[in-house]
Amino acid sequence: MENLYPPIVDGKSVYDLNSQKYLKMWHGPQHPGVTGNMSLELDICGDQVIKCNTHVGYLHRGFEKLMERRRYINCFPIVCRICVPEPDTNEYLFAAAMEDLMGIEIPERAKWLRTLNLELSRLASFLMWIGGQSGAFGMGTVAQWTMAHRDFVLDLFEEWTGARIYHMYTIPGGVRGDLPEGWDKRAEKTIAAVHKLLDEINYVMLNNAIFKQRAVGLGVITPEMVDAYGVVGPNARCCGLQRDIRKDQPYLIYDQLDFIIETETAGDAYSRTVVRWKEMYQSIALIRQILAKMPRSGALHATLPNVLHLKIPKGQTYLRAESTRGEYGYFMVSDGSAFPRKVTVRGPSYTHAMALLEDLAVGVNIADLPGLMVSLHTYPPEIER
Amino acid sequence: MKKLYDILSLQFELADFESKRSDLAFCKVKASQAISLLTHLRDIHGYTHLVMLTCVDWLEDKQFQLTYLLHNYATKTDLGILVFIDRDHPVMDSLHHLWKQGRVYQRELHEMFGIDFPGSPGVEEPMILEGWQGPPPMRRDFDTKAYSDETYSHRPRVQNEPEQHMKEQLYSED
Amino acid sequence: MNLRDILSPFFVWKRAFEKPYSINTLSAPRPGAPAYRGFHKNDVSKCIGCGTCAEICQNVSIEMVPVATAKDGDSGLRPKIDYGRCCWCALCVDICPSGSLTMSNAYTWVEEGLDKDVRDTFCYTPGVDSKPWDNEPLGYKKPDGYELLLLDRIPMPHLSPEERLSSFVELVKGYSRELAIREADRCIQCGICTATCPAHMNIPAYIKAIREDNIAAGLQILYDTNPLPGVCGRICTRLCEDVCALSHRGDAISIRWLKRYLTDCVEAEDYKDILKTEIKPLGKKVGIIGSGPGGLSAAYYLANMGYEVDIFEKTAAAGGMLRYGIPEYRLPYDKIDKDIDFITSLGVKIHYNTCVGKDISFDDIYKRYDAVFISTGLFEPYFIGIKGEDNEGVISGLKLLSDVTEGKEVSLGKHVVVVGGGNVAMDAARTARRLGSEVTILYRRRDEDMPADREEIDEAYEENVTFITQAIPLEINKLADNRLEFIWGKAEMHFEEGAKRPQPVLIEGSRETLVADTIIAAIGQGMNFAWMDGEAFANIKFGKWNIDADRWGRSSDQKIFIGGDMFNRTADAITAIADGHRSARAIDKLLNQ
The missing domain is CATH 3.50.50.60 (FAD/NAD(P)-binding domain)
Known part of the structure; x- marks a missing residue:
């Protein structure tokens, strides 16, 4: 394989596309996998990728710029759109960053409900990711199952928050409303079904010869690469690093919950799949714990100043939370006016889908490329906020 | 965090230490020393994780505030290094050799704010805005509303303010 | 790879016999969840057209359009929602001060007729344009336990009732800077109040000035329409507060106290500089x-x-x-x-x-x-019009108040009866309390019909004034010890259609007696033109009772x-x-x- 690579001159590979040995190919932008619109510019030799350039911008909606000309409360309905499968992390971080700058403490019950919201959305996001991961390796049936179960989770969200995708539940100051009557029972029924599905996925996917054949050894991340590329979340845990913000810098009420950090050691696509699969069990256990321990009475929302004239004192802060893809962060700068001076969203996909993917893709068979991409669990709107 | 700041102050020209929380602090450094400070923090003090690099446009002060946020996994603390550069001639040293994702951040800042990072690979390639003709759009003097009004057509609408409307309806003669 | 990996996927073959997940929505439409955020509904009879929904909408999808019906404290505008822009965040529902705006759980809408005006395609005014989901009981409503508006008024510090009775010191202490700014922050700046204020004072503007701590600008705004703001800041009848958007679900903004705060902040000698x-x-x-x-x-x-x-x-x-x-x-x-x-x-x-x-x-x-x-x-005070009214010891409320103002010696005796339920009656009764008398107020109608400010009535109660309602004065007799016997009868209320207030009618044969040293009549005043020549x-x-004049x-x-x-x-x-x-x-x- 080594001889396929073109010669490197002055740090750049030089090859002649007219030699007919190489082919330039565009992968995307229409949904390579199910992660969103993004395009990979590939140079291939045979079916081997020898160079990968990522192109983003197909989903650019300029959230950070939009926020600069909106009142804080008016930013609240747009932040969730930065990540479709898991919007609640954005809602939580935006609200938390505001509360941090204003020095507001939210009520205890709101913290529990926020945590429940985050865990449930992690579960929904993971279910969508399994669909992508299995689909990318030709196992469309598993994708159907998980997407259906994701919809069952969305039913729970719909009943609880009034919307399926963009819940807009975690409002600055607290949460919007309580759980409906009998929601716990229906939640238990749904997560029990997800639990059963995960057991089956163990048979049909993780112990599947085809899946193993293609995922083992694909896109290996070594521990040395983790900090050099800014790798976070399951992608870092798959090579043995015990890193989870929920444990390291506990936010909300994660310090009162019992869970472990799931890790693997191989660092390839297969171990990333296993890490996430195990984390889903953790999420299910966490949801059950929260429902069992949660206080059932008390305030839901702290009293904010009038949101129509709300001004936040000058200052800057950074808050992070563990999303399904790893560290999600909001850097918020206030200049004392009614509008945020700057909100920077640090999405985990930013590092995973650009610098890391470009290097991991080299040498990969083109048929495995979607699988590799999905195994990094990238999501383009986080890149081009 | 203050301790670390005091140690670093011996070697670098730091200013304006601000402790936001027990695990988050910000401080300012001269642009010429920033990259060596970052290298120092990464290699000596365990701040191995570059969380993000972003820019805040202080239009009134004619300055860009570059924020390098570093995380130390051992002490679980974050340190934000603020570098102020001239807004009219925005040039900054590149950190692509320290972190692989650095070049992506710098490419974005070049595109969105027009900041140059000489030596950063592909810094001049368009990242998100292929074919964009206008000024760097994240600068505060780029007015998105004016741009959208010029570029797109809107559904016509009339906004009636209750106060004005009631005046016209109820007591316009007064 | 081993044999187990090849066989294990077949473990789940039984799924092939399970019920499919998909549902046929054509034959059985799936309704939204009970609290689903679907298309808007608006109870137009409750809506006051304050435009707060349009104000908070981050997508500028709400346009306030004029409709025919407008009630008191209602701008006559109603929100029209553009579903090409709406993102269903429901902040408009959460912040609606009157609580009229809600959402149904309907989420499908097929717009018919492509020849429609572009301004009306996928746009409608909820509650005005009829839609199939208008009577749908389910859907999103503002959840309990969470409030974006600040509905509770910042309490005004008062003297205690005991402190009040010992002197004529002003009983309302006034807001401090911090309290005033917090109270001003509650205002949503809809401007409904401006139309109701007889002087059309620009209330939202001066409240904004207070919020921004710009006292000079606030004072200038006051003087644009009112050259007695210090007075109005204390005793205004504040019709504005009756229509305040926040009063529908909470307490109205203390517009009057905020005006008072502005004038109290400026020293008399600085007025000239500020008002230029x-x-x-x-x-x-x-x-x-x-x-x-x-x-x-x-x-x-x-x-x-x-x-x-x-x-x-x-x-x-x-x-x-x-x-x-x-x-x-x-x-x-x-x-x-x-x-x-x-x-x-x-x-x-x-x-x-x-x-x-x-x-x-x-x-x-x-x-x-x-x-x-x-x-x-x-x-010219009105007379009660009963026998014995000309006895010594029967005075008008106005006389008592002006005598006190002029610093005249006033002696009312131990027991005082005040007839009337207006502000003058309350003022006379409370003045008499401060002069040391026991006071009873007699009023013809019910407590809630009294024309006096509620606040004054409540304060009179706090100051231990006794109220007798549904009482009709019958006659006054002089007793041997120079005291007065006041005879009154109980009334029952007759409700007539179209009348604002019920009419009191004397119960036949009812006759009660009170003994008083002074009887104060405070049932209103009239004018006279005897001085004109x-x-x-x-x-x-001249008209029926006054000079004819245009508006x-x-x-x-x-x-x-x-x-x-x-x-x-x-x-x-x-x-x-x-x-x-x-x-x-x-x-x-x-x-x-």
Whole structure:
């Protein structure tokens, strides 16, 4: 394989596309996998990728710029759109960053409900990711199952928050409303079904010869690469690093919950799949714990100043939370006016889908490329906020 | 965090230490020393994780505030290094050799704010805005509303303010 | 790879026999969840068109459009929602001050007719344009336990009832800077109040000035429409607060106390610098009869326009009812003086102790001035109209209040009965309490029908005034020990269709007795025109009970204008101020254009 690579001159590979040995190919932008619109510019030799350039911008909606000309409360309905499968992390971080700058403490019950919201959305996001991961390796049936179960989770969200995708539940100051009557029972029924599905996925996917054949050894991340590329979340845990913000810098009420950090050691696509699969069990256990321990009475929302004239004192802060893809962060700068001076969203996909993917893709068979991409669990709107 | 700041102050020209929380602090450094400070923090003090690099446009002060946020996994603390550069001639040293994702951040800042990072690979390639003709759009003097009004057509609408409307309806003669 | 990996996927073959997940929505439509955020509904009878929904909508998807029906405290606008922009965040529902806006759980809408105006495609005004989901009971409503508006008023510090009874010290202490800013922060700036205020004061603007701690700008805004803000900040009837958008689900903004805060913040000597009055004399003269709020207001605006203004006042001090009809604990005299002194500092001359018709004739004034503004107010107390009313010890409420103002020795005795349920009755009763008497108020209708401010009634209760309602006075007899026997009968309420208040009807044979040292009649006042004479008097046309005048206060003689209590129906200070301002503009139009 080594001889396929073109010669490197002055740090750049030089090859002649007219030699007919190489082919330039565009992968995307229409949904390579199910992660969103993004395009990979590939140079291939045979079916081997020898160079990968990522192109983003197909989903650019300029959230950070939009926020600069909106009142804080008016930013609240747009932040969730930065990540479709898991919007609640954005809602939580935006609200938390505001509360941090204003020095507001939210009520205890709101913290529990926020945590429940985050865990449930992690579960929904993971279910969508399994669909992508299995689909990318030709196992469309598993994708159907998980997407259906994701919809069952969305039913729970719909009943609880009034919307399926963009819940807009975690409002600055607290949460919007309580759980409906009998929601716990229906939640238990749904997560029990997800639990059963995960057991089956163990048979049909993780112990599947085809899946193993293609995922083992694909896109290996070594521990040395983790900090050099800014790798976070399951992608870092798959090579043995015990890193989870929920444990390291506990936010909300994660310090009162019992869970472990799931890790693997191989660092390839297969171990990333296993890490996430195990984390889903953790999420299910966490949801059950929260429902069992949660206080059932008390305030839901702290009293904010009038949101129509709300001004936040000058200052800057950074808050992070563990999303399904790893560290999600909001850097918020206030200049004392009614509008945020700057909100920077640090999405985990930013590092995973650009610098890391470009290097991991080299040498990969083109048929495995979607699988590799999905195994990094990238999501383009986080890149081009 | 203050301790670390005091140690670093011996070697670098730091200013304006601000402790936001027990695990988050910000401080300012001269642009010429920033990259060596970052290298120092990464290699000596365990701040191995570059969380993000972003820019805040202080239009009134004619300055860009570059924020390098570093995380130390051992002490679980974050340190934000603020570098102020001239807004009219925005040039900054590149950190692509320290972190692989650095070049992506710098490419974005070049595109969105027009900041140059000489030596950063592909810094001049368009990242998100292929074919964009206008000024760097994240600068505060780029007015998105004016741009959208010029570029797109809107559904016509009339906004009636209750106060004005009631005046016209109820007591316009007064 | 081992054999297990090849066989294990077949473990789940049984799924092939399970029920499919998909559902057929064509044959059985799937309704949204009970609290689903679907298309909007609006209870238009509750909606006040304040536009707060449009204000908070981050997508600018709400347009306020005029509709035909408008009630009191209603702008007549209704939200029209553009579903090409709406993102269903429901912040509009959460912030709706009247609670009229909700959402249904309907989420499908097929728009028919592509030939529609582009402005109406996928746009509708909920509650006005009918939609299939209008009567859908399910859907998103503002959840309990969470509130974006600040519905609770910042409490105003008061003197305790015990402290109050020992003196005539002002009982409302006033907001501090911090409290005032917090109260001002509650305002949503809809501007509904501006239309209701008789003077159309720009209330949202001065509340904004308080919020931004810009006192000077706030004071300038006050003086644009009201030259007695210190007075109104204390005793205004605050019709604005009745229609405040926040009053629908919570407490109205304390508009009155905020106005008071603004004037209290500025020292009298700084008024001139802040208000920057530059007067260019026009060389024309206007005479004003009566120095109550109407006369003072007209004087202020006329003086500002450059007219030479003379006010004729029959008493020794200016202010009219403000001074003689309102007790000091509600409106301290130095606060009246502060406002009046600023008006006189503009060159307005007040001729005290000059009773028109006695010390100077009306005809004289009419001939000397280019225009005359009459605002004499209502100064003739009505009688109860029962036997024994002429006994010594029966006085009018107004007499008591003005005697106290003038510092006369007043002795009421131990037991006082006040007849009436208006503000004068409350003021008289509470003044009597402060003079050491036990007070009973008799009122013809029910407690909730009393025309006095609720606040005054509540404070009277706090000050241990006894209330007897549904009581009709019958007669007064002098007893042997010089005390008075007051006989009254119980009434029952008769509700007639179309009437605002029920009518009290005496229960046949009911006869109760009270013994009192003093009986105070406070059932209203009227006007008289006995002081008028001369050719002008002959020219003016009179209506049934008053001078005929148009809405600008212009009488049939083009030089004569009227305003104040004798002109308007509400008979309060702010309406008189509005009259004065309006007539000042009409006079300017007459003399200067």
